[in-house]
Amino acid sequence: MVKNVVTLGLIVGSLALAACNTVRGAAADMNSAANCTENTINGQRCR
Template sequence: MVQKILTAALITAALATAACNTVRGAARDVNSVANCTENTMNGGKC
């Protein structure tokens, strides 16, 4: 029983870590697009 709980906890931790990295990467992408759009609006290049 303890082994099943430990396995479930490890899987949950791995999934949470992967999701956190995915969200962090998406936030960087959105920030990059926002910066590019702002630069273009001000007459600059991406």
């Protein structure tokens, strides 16, 4: 029983860490798109 609880905890923890990285990456992509849009509006080039 304890082994099953520990295994479940490790799985949940791994999924939580993976989700954090995914959200962080998505936020960085959105930030990049917003910066590019703002630069285009201001007559500059996207970097």
